[in-house]
Amino acid sequence: MHCTRKIHDDLIWVGADDRRLFCFEGVYGVPEGVSYNSYLLLDEKTVLFDTVDKAVYEVFFENVAYALGGRKLDYLLISHMEPDHAATIESLLLRYPEARILCNAKVKTMLGQFFLTDFSDKVDLVKEGDIVSVGRHQLTFVMAPMVHWPEVMMTYDLTDKTLFTADAFGTFGALNGRLFNDEADFFVENIDEARRYYTNIVGKYGPQVQAVLKKAAALDIATVCPLHGFVWRSHFGDFLEKYLLWSSYTPEEQSVMLAYASVYGHTENAANILATKLVERGVKVRMYDTSVTHASYIVSDAFRCSHLVFAATTYNAGVFVTMENLLHDLAAHNLQKRKVAIIENGSWAPTSGKVMRELIAPMKNIEFIADNITLKSALAAGQTDALDTLADAIAKEIGPKPVAAAPDAASAEAPAAAPEGTILPVDNGVFHKFSYGVEVLTTRVDGKDYGCIINTAGQVAAGDPKKITISCIKKNYTCDMVGKAGNFNISIITEDAPYALFQRFGFQSGRDVDKFADVSWTDRTANGIRYVPEYTNAVLSCEVIGMEDLDTQVLYIANVVEAKVLSKAPSCTYAYYHAHIKPKKNPAPEQKECWVCRVCGYVHEGPDMPDDFVCPLCKHGKEEFEHVVPVIKEKQKGYICTICGHFEPCDGELPADYTCPICKHTKEDFEPAEQ
């Protein structure tokens, strides 16, 4: 029986969960399962975005048939040829022989390698920047080599601003009925498996991920559809922020990952004592026995933590096998920029420390923070001093910092009062310390609906009728309309609201567009004014009883004449919007002179490349590399709008009456910036 979910009216998830898979890619245990996502777009043409692993083919084909509803399949769009997404391509094309294949040239080559059937006469090739129209939707393509294979490409739906990201932004774990990120407590329940997925699957290819993130930063993204895990329709900036850290090998937290390999428990004992000393000094420690925990979990936490401690016994005149495997794995995943300490053990000829150093030293930007600590069979009396010294050194870098003593209030002298007429400084930052909610203000004049985002609604009187005030930027069309209408509604926005809601009501003018065009709801309160029933938890209908001209804003005082609670979702504050909903700027990776492989995207840093150079990823030679010499662009001074992100070039001060051309906020909401 089919099991599908709607993403948009014309975009259906037709994937499936697999909870019986023991090892993903034959390596990574997935105790919480995994999802294989596939999406069907129903436009004038029908487009299926990728297929699924053969383990879930049965429900997948039922899903596709159900979602098509008897229509033919026009296109199979292939983003990635790894069999967890491509194994059922041949079976799909047998069922839908009229379907054509949209893919790039590298995918076409791999189709010929994976399948005996020759599909070449069905293929329509696309390349970076091409646009394919399938009706209302226009699709364009972003090549993403080595995220995770060389043929990977992303597809951007220019119409609905949906980015199909292939493996990027996926996670381990079955969906379990949830499809959207906001249906799960992602950053509590799922982030560890998302990190383990990223670091182990594409962790090696940080520069390639950075390159594609840079391209994606130019796109206006409303929905993100990866091939595993959740569809992102809100708070994507929070996940993107993690990707920026992981792909640049920047630790997520100042903490210690302590991994040990111990045969009879003596090395483990030293590791436990060190962990205790670290915790006593206020350092957060994550600890693993390499013989018990699969390396994929330890690799994941090595990407998370700033400091790594490896403790291992000597074995076969080398290092114990599970530690050796782990260190090879960390090197293979390109881990870098970490501080490292080593504890070795050996009863007659300790060699594990030397071997561990040799395995770690080639990783980039590794700093050993102490000499190896050597145990002879077990921690000897007096050797705890060495562990204390190591714990002190780590705690000095990442432990809690002492708080400066407060001055003695009794002995402090009161400052002299400022002379009359002195103009005292007013720091605009103070006004960002208030805790505001955010609301959609709506009204109606001459049969036309208006709305804008405000963060100024508040109750000012509890009597009957209750009174609230709002203030509204004068240049906002809705401000004038409230004055004309004499009444308005306030819809209180909730934390799960997508950025698109703020874009709809905040970043365009009612003079130019109908902000209610294309919405699926038509709800009105008794006063006939529209309100926003989605991503809101309450609506209030108000009648204006007074107003005050505040120069840049108008303050309206109003009686509440109708009010109802719409949901239990928590209200979104202005601070929450900035921290979690407003997309984070993707800082452009620093440009250095380098050589970039045209086949797989591998980056060889530096101005020179030997003639016999062979790409370590795809094995192509120097002739396939492009020499990239960065163009140094001078940064432009200006101001950035903290509300909508608009950058206004300006070498001096913004004019006193300046307002943002996008969201109409005044210069107080701008910060100095360079771009």
Ligand code: FEO
């Ligand atoms: Fe989910 Fe690279 O395959």
